[in-house]
Amino acid sequence: MEAARATQLPGELRYIQYEHALEETYLPAIRALISKDLSEPYSIYVYRYFLYQWAHLCYMALNPADNSLIGVIICKLEHHASHSPPTYRGYIAMLAVSSAYRGHGIATALVKMAIDAMAERNADEIVLETEETNLPAMRLYERLGFLRSKKLHRYYLNGNSAYRLVLLLKSSAGSDVNRQPT
Amino acid sequence: MQNFDVPAPPPPNVSHPGVVVTDITDKFASAVKTLSPGELVKDDHFTLFESVSALEIMDPKMDSGVLSEGESLDEEYDVSRLLLPEEILGIIDQLLCLEMAWHLGYPLSQTLLTSVYVESLMNPRPTSIDEANFTRDPEICEKQPVLLFVLRAYCLGMLKSCYLVNQLVKDELYYEEEDFVTNTYDRTLLNDIPEASIIGLLQKARSDLRAAGNVSKDISAALDLRLELRIAFMRAIDLSTLRQANPDSLKMPWIQMRGLMEHIEKNHALGKSVPEAFSTKLQRRLASTMPPRPIVQLSFEECYGHFRRLFQDGIEVTDVLKYSEPQSLLTFVSTFQAKKPQPLVFIRTLLQSLLFKEMVVLGSYSIRQILDHDLSLTVLPCSPQIDPANDNIEVPSDPRHQTAAQMEIFRQRVAESYLDIFRIFCQNRCRVRRTLCHSIQEWDMLQADVEEIDNLLQINLDEKPLHTERGEIGYALPLSSWAYLYKLRQMEWIVQLGFELEVYQPDELAGMYWYLNYLAKTRAQHGDRIKMFNARSLDMARNRANHRHPATPNSSNNGGKKTAATATLSAAQEREFAQSKSYIRATMLDAACTWEFADGLCCLYTALGRVGLVGPSSSSYRNDLLRYEIRTKPFAAIGLPQRPAFDAFARATDQPDTSVPELLRYAAGAVAGARKGYEALAKTPDAQAFCVGAHERWVGGVRDCLRAAIAAGVAVSTLQGAYEKALDGAAVGGGGEGEGEGRKIEDSELDVKLKMEIPPPGKGYHDWWVVPKLTPLP
Numbered sequence: 001m002e003a004a005r006a007t008q009l010p011g012e013l014r015y016i017q018y019e020h021a022l023e024e025t026y027l028p029a030i031r032a033l034i035s036k037d038l039s040e041p042y043s044i045y046v047y048r049y050f051l052y053q054w055a056h057l058c059y060m061a062l063n064p065a066d067n068s069l070i071g072v073i074i075c076k077l078e079h080h081a082s083h084s085p086p087t088y089r090g091y092i093a094m095l096a097v098s099s100a101y102r103g104h105g106i107a108t109a110l111v112k113m114a115i116d117a118m119a120e121r122n123a124d125e126i127v128l129e130t131e132e133t134n135l136p137a138m139r140l141y142e143r144l145g146f147l148r149s150k151k152l153h154r155y156y157l158n159g160n161s162a163y164r165l166v167l168l169l170k171s172s173a174g175s176d177v178n179r180q181p182t
Numbered sequence: 183m184q185n186f187d188v189p190a191p192p193p194p195n196v197s198h199p200g201v202v203v204t205d206i207t208d209k210f211a212s213a214v215k216t217l218s219p220g221e222l223v224k225d226d227h228f229t230l231f232e233s234v235s236a237l238e239i240m241d242p243k244m245d246s247g248v249l250s251e252g253e254s255l256d257e258e259y260d261v262s263r264l265l266l267p268e269e270i271l272g273i274i275d276q277l278l279c280l281e282m283a284w285h286l287g288y289p290l291s292q293t294l295l296t297s298v299y300v301e302s303l304m305n306p307r308p309t310s311i312d313e314a315n316f317t318r319d320p321e322i323c324e325k326q327p328v329l330l331f332v333l334r335a336y337c338l339g340m341l342k343s344c345y346l347v348n349q350l351v352k353d354e355l356y357y358e359e360e361d362f363v364t365n366t367y368d369r370t371l372l373n374d375i376p377e378a379s380i381i382g383l384l385q386k387a388r389s390d391l392r393a394a395g396n397v398s399k400d401i402s403a404a405l406d407l408r409l410e411l412r413i414a415f416m417r418a419i420d421l422s423t424l425r426q427a428n429p430d431s432l433k434m435p436w437i438q439m440r441g442l443m444e445h446i447e448k449n450h451a452l453g454k455s456v457p458e459a460f461s462t463k464l465q466r467r468l469a470s471t472m473p474p475r476p477i478v479q480l481s482f483e484e485c486y487g488h489f490r491r492l493f494q495d496g497i498e499v500t501d502v503l504k505y506s507e508p509q510s511l512l513t514f515v516s517t518f519q520a521k522k523p524q525p526l527v528f529i530r531t532l533l534q535s536l537l538f539k540e541m542v543v544l545g546s547y548s549i550r551q552i553l554d555h556d557l558s559l560t561v562l563p564c565s566p567q568i569d570p571a572n573d574n575i576e577v578p579s580d581p582r583h584q585t586a587a588q589m590e591i592f593r594q595r596v597a598e599s600y601l602d603i604f605r606i607f608c609q610n611r612c613r614v615r616r617t618l619c620h621s622i623q624e625w626d627m628l629q630a631d632v633e634e635i636d637n638l639l640q641i642n643l644d645e646k647p648l649h650t651e652r653g654e655i656g657y658a659l660p661l662s663s664w665a666y667l668y669k670l671r672q673m674e675w676i677v678q679l680g681f682e683l684e685v686y687q688p689d690e691l692a693g694m695y696w697y698l699n700y701l702a703k704t705r706a707q708h709g710d711r712i713k714m715f716n717a718r719s720l721d722m723a724r725n726r727a728n729h730r731h732p733a734t735p736n737s738s739n740n741g742g743k744k745t746a747a748t749a750t751l752s753a754a755q756e757r758e759f760a761q762s763k764s765y766i767r768a769t770m771l772d773a774a775c776t777w778e779f780a781d782g783l784c785c786l787y788t789a790l791g792r793v794g795l796v797g798p799s800s801s802s803y804r805n806d807l808l809r810y811e812i813r814t815k816p817f818a819a820i821g822l823p824q825r826p827a828f829d830a831f832a833r834a835t836d837q838p839d840t841s842v843p844e845l846l847r848y849a850a851g852a853v854a855g856a857r858k859g860y861e862a863l864a865k866t867p868d869a870q871a872f873c874v875g876a877h878e879r880w881v882g883g884v885r886d887c888l889r890a891a892i893a894a895g896v897a898v899s900t901l902q903g904a905y906e907k908a909l910d911g912a913a914v915g916g917g918g919e920g921e922g923e924g925r926k927i928e929d930s931e932l933d934v935k936l937k938m939e940i941p942p943p944g945k946g947y948h949d950w951w952v953v954p955k956l957t958p959l960p
Contacts, residue, residue: 143801145799150685166812172811
């Protein structure tokens with residue numbers, strides 16, 4: 001993500017939820033927008049893996065003038081059981097805003113929509129990874145209340161490390177942080 | 183989109199006995215018509231991993247067969263082409279850069295295996311040294327460029343070194359792809375060809391090079407240095423397997439390489455690079471589905487810097503074999519791995535292999551020796567509990583026999599977790615922190631388990647509870663106590679690595695320093711407890727010696743009553759008690775420094791929060807209780823010390839009843855205390871600081887902490903001054919109405935006119951001490 005560009009927004013953006021019927025119209029644009037910031041492309045299966053199963057957790061920001069894609073967020077929500085206790089974990093897989101429209105809070109608006117949608121579906125927590133060098137993304141998430149839970153060494157193919165960011169929505173089962181030590 | 187209207191290609195001609203061919207084209211075509219494009223038929227086994235590894239045919243970034251217009255599939259570089267001597271030098275230096283890129287964690291496919299010369303040596307797989315040539319055709323061989331034998335010998339030495347490094351890494355704990363890529367893509371890296379014959383070839387190449395008359399002296403010397411480097415590299419790895427040898431002799435090839443590298447850097451400019459001798463197309467021939475990816479190209483300056491550090495680390499790492507006691511060993515490993523930049527995986531795995539291999543520690547010691555040594559240094563100086571003579575008692579009813587048996591159970595239980603602490607430190611820093619988070623769970627259970635052994639042994643050894651002027655302290659519980667000490671240290675490291683890895687946001691710093699303070703204070707208190715029991719053991723031992731009783735456990739106890747006894751212990755026993763005493767003193771001093779400094783920074787960051795320089799984000803999703811839950815998750819299940827309740831944590835961090843001036847006064851005192859502590863620590867001789875063999879690195883770290891404490895003192899007084907000034911300004915400004923009624927000015931209303939910068943890791947004095955830089959604004 002680059003620093004804010006001072007492009008005037010074309011009026012009030014349209015935010016819509018993705019659905020399978022929109023694939024033909026928007027999937028090519030979604031791929032193009034997301035792969036711009038990726039060193040390695042995702043195959044079409046990666047997009048379909050998310051969009052087909054969690055279309056309700058994907059939101060798009062559209063230009064009101066021509067309905068073209070300006071921003072997108074893609075998520076999933078699943079039971080995560082690799083450690084105990086198992087959690088119902090939301091995961092923000094991809095987030096992108098067209099560089100000309102950055103700095104207007106579009107990404108924040110998309111993330112909030114995704115958080116709300118996952119919270120409504122009873123998610124316990126929301127996690128994501130972000131490149132250590134991607135300060136704007138980290139600032140965005142941290143302003144919303146996400147915490148860095150761990151650092152992942154050389155997580156990306158380009159050799160950069162990542163931070164895992166977590167937003168806990170509910171107290172985890174069995175945890176009682178407010179218990180007074182005996 | 184592909185045009186599917188073209189006529190179908192003819193079916194492949196499959197003829198094999200036992201294979202019945204059925205054409206399913208029509209069935210398949212009609213079946214897919216029932217799906218709309220993009221509709222996914224997905225079973226539960228098709229995971230995200232599968233979808234990420236899927237390839238799209240005809241996408242040049244995924245399909246390794248896609249060629250652009252006029253592009254050839256294969257590399258057409260001719261390895262028998264003419265090469266100038268300076269080009270050979272240039273290629274070698276390019277190879278050095280690629281080799282280093284591999285050491286840094288990039289795959290061979292994007293580094294050394296992009297060399298056309300390397301590929302021709304390795305494919306087809308050579309089975310003898312003679313076959314390992316750029317061309318296997320003897321006629322063409324004859325016509326090879328004059329100095330190609332230098333490149334050949336160099337490459338063979340380099341590949342064999344890579345093979346040896348790869349084997350070393352694979353034998354130890356590392357993370358594939360995260361730390362290092364051991365994948366050789368079905369290239370064997372010359373494992374069939376003995377090292378001796380490769381070294382022989384390198385030596386022959388050196389003498390042939392000297393004999394070759396038609397090469398400029400400078401280039402000839404430059405090439406010779408590089409051949410010598412290859413020989414030394416193999417020798418360094420070979421020697422490192424002799425862990426019982428004198429460590430200084432293991433260093434020789436590393437010292438030699440460090441010197442060679444200096445010269446190599448100086449004459450690098452003589453070479454002429456040959457970029458066309460490297461190609462990403464070679465990746466298509468490797469056992470991989472990945473389409474060609476770019477060559478990882480380090481600059482020669484970067485490459486030289488990394489090699490210089492690699493060789494320096496290689497020199498230092500062998501010193502680990504100079505064992506004195508387990509605490510110095512731990513200091514050696516932890517300070518060595520804390521170096522910035524961290525030693526490469528090759529060195530980190532080399533350290534692991536020196537530490538522990540084939541059940542032997544440091545090439546010479548049993549796990550038991552190290553463990554018992556550690557116990558005697560910490561909680562059981564001169565204790566009958568770890569007396570090796572107990573092993574000789576065969577009568578099962580004899581308490582000594584039972585003690586020996588219980589201690590063996592103890593060692594079995596803890597050995598793996600104990601060695602793991604050393605292994606964990608050999609990982610990358612992110613992994614160290616995360617693995618310690620798991621390790622403390624193990625040590626928490628281990629502490630409970632060994633406490634049962636303590637309970638059995640206290641009956642066996644007829645121990646009495648300790649009474650002091652403070653009342654009854656209870657039983658010594660040495661094994662549990664020992665485990666607790668290690669658990670506490672690991673918990674502190676987890677928090678400290680959080681600072682180092684920039685895991686905490688500025689508004690978390692006050693809280694995390696408070697928690698660090700809590701842990702360090704707990705360790706200091708625990709040290710105090712151990713000290714009391716060790717003092718009792720000393721009294722008892724002196725009594726025993728005084729009464730000239732045989733040292734049987736049953737007669738060794740006087741119920742904890744202190745008796746004035748004259749010292750008649752042997753010099754060795756006195757030394758053991760004294761050493762344990764200095765260890766406890768050292769760990770308590772270290773804990774005190776940590777607790778004071780952490781306390782000071784906690785107060786400073788809380789004060790900075792009050793005046794609005796460190797502000798929490800305000801978001802409707804933010805919930806401080808849940809944030810605390812995530813942050814303290816690794817500690818949630820730990821029985822002792824228990825995670826503080828959120829309310830207690832929040833109160834202790836925010837200190838709502840303490841004013842900013844009081845907070846800052848407190849911070850100034852604490853930071854000054856830490857500073858004095860670090861000054862004292864820095865003066866401690868290595869044997870008493872338990873950093874024998876690592877003193878330089880250790881004292882460097884202590885001095886960095888000292889500098890950080892001084893900087894923190896400056897920050898505190900800057901804020902003190904700015905706060906007073908702001909308060910005066912506010913009183914004057916709001917004087918008219920405020921003064922009479924004595925309206926209290928809120929801290930958040932004050933403008934302290936300061937700019938705060940939090941230095942990122944590597945930019946402050948010490949990564950574990952995040953000290954804010956405060957500069958007055960005009």
